Amino acid sequence: MDELLTSAQMRAIEQAAFDSGQATGLELMERAGQGVVDAVFQALPDLAQAEGKALILCGPGNNGGDGFVIARLLHELGWKVSCFLYGDPARLPPDARANHDRWAEIGAVVPFADWHVRERWGGAVPVEKRPGVIVDALFGTGLTRPLVRDLDEALRNLASCLPEGMSWRVAVDAPSGLCMDSGRPLDPENDGELPSRQDLTVSFHRLKRGHMLGEGPEWCGKVVVADIGLNQSALRAARPDLREQLSDMAQLAGPDNRQLRKGGEDSQGAHKYDYGHAVVLSGGPGRTGAARLAARAALRVGAGLVTLAAPAPAMGECAAQLTAVMLTRCNGAPDLGTLLGDERLNALCLGPGLGVSAATRDLVLTALGSRRRCVLDADALTAFAERPQALFAHLHSGVVLTPHAGEFARLFPDIWERFIACPEHGPAISKIEASQEAAARAGCILLFKGQDTVIVEPGGRVVVHAACYERSAPWLATAGAGDVLAGMIAGLMARGFWPVGAAETAVWLHAEAARSFGPGLIAEDLTEELPSVLSALGV
DSSP: OOEEEOHHHHHHHHHHHHHHTSOOHHHHHHHHHHHHHHHHHHHOHHHHTSOOEEEEEEOSSHHHHHHHHHHHHHHHTTOEEEEEESSOGGGSOHHHHHHHHHHHTTSOEEEHHHHHHHSOOSSSOOGGGOOSEEEEESOGGGOOSOOOHHHHHHHHHHHHHSOBTTBEEEEESSOTTEETTTTEESOSSGGGOOSOOOSEEEEESSEEHHHHSTTHHHHHOEEEEEOOOOOHHHHHHHOTTHHHHTTTOEEEOOOOHHHHHTTSGGGTTOOGGGGOEEEEEOOSTTOOHHHHHHHHHHHHTTOSEEEEEEOGGGHHHHHTTOSSSEEEEOOSHHHHHHHTTSTTEEEEEEOTTOOSSHHHHHHHHHHHHTTOEEEEOTHHHHTTTTOHHHHHTTOOTTEEEOOOHHHHHHHOHHHHHHHHOOOTTSOSSOHHHHHHHHHHHHTSEEEEOSTEEEEEOTTOOEEEEEOOGGGOOGGGOSTTHHHHHHHHHHHHHHTTOOHHHHHHHHHHHHHHHHHHHOTTOOHHHHHHHHHHHHHHTTO
């Protein structure tokens, strides 16, 4: 799994490299600048053969120093480079100042104020003056508050003079105005719109959280990671305290191939009960569809047996739609308690189409009392909206909660308020921090759904699955897709996955099935696409 760093963690890694003698600031700056140039030419090979024009916007910190390196490297390749500085050269950090001075021996450094007055175009920029590449090296990951008004206005003016498509826009580590710990615009005004979208964002060493969370993917364009020669194991050896600083590192979700292959060629004599028996609870007549989607998903993902437990009036409706999924009557919590007397039933899924009522609360508490591995989704969460503590008191480490934004807000209203807040100095907490706090309060695994799904264990370990960039699957936003995900988690838990591993693997397979099917997807298609996805993994 790839790591996702906070801005502070990246600074700690760089400092450890300096302290250990692994690299100097100037060396890292040179590698970063070269990494950006290489990334641009890899994305647009034709530019590498041309003598192009570049507009480099340099900021008052080390990100600006990266910009001066980029300017020099492009100049050495025969490019015409215009370099602008926002800030006082005398106040640049030492390494950035050294690269500023080195560039100043080659070309002019235009103060931002002069450019703002002198270079403002009244309309579209004439073709002969259009830069092929505009590099945003203003702030990088260090920005924690909104852009000052004059800079924001100038960048918006530049964007209006050079609309999208006229010039290739490249951000050094981060588009200006984006919080790189949350992926949210720092400015509460302008409707959350940054001055411009980037075509390419080049991150150094590792991805940052803001590249994958929130609106980050929308503003970053394509993201690539440039290797600047930082060796993680060497850094940890050099700085014993660095492990503690990096302990909150998030990772990107991926499939657990080892677990998925369990029961393959090496288990030819296995019995269906060796792969578990999942139970999905259903609502009454006319509300069984969601549970049926979940049940079929649990079976498709590898549970040995799946039973749909439905109220007596809904039995006929379910029987008409189910074949491989078994069916049993469950008229309420007492029936569920009797059903759970069978110890072979080892995973439960409650919520899809179950209804919001006292009866649902009783079913949930009965399921939790059995200490079985359990997925709580949809109505099983909303039923406790008025009394979330009554739910939290019975949760345990084998439970996975799968709220979407609305359900999260109902269960954790105080955390939600701080999550959606956008005060003067940027977002209060990121989706990762909100999920960590919620998981700690609930005492179980929390899967906060969305394009940037966040999965957290109560101890704080975080896995992010962002269906963005090359893994984008916008057609996954369709009715019933969440029910399928809940069933997949239950199915994987039934076949032996630890709950957090089931959540991580299911969310990856869920998006992969959507990507494999493509546009026009409906929830039923997800389960039918799973066999081809699993086959491609060698399962």
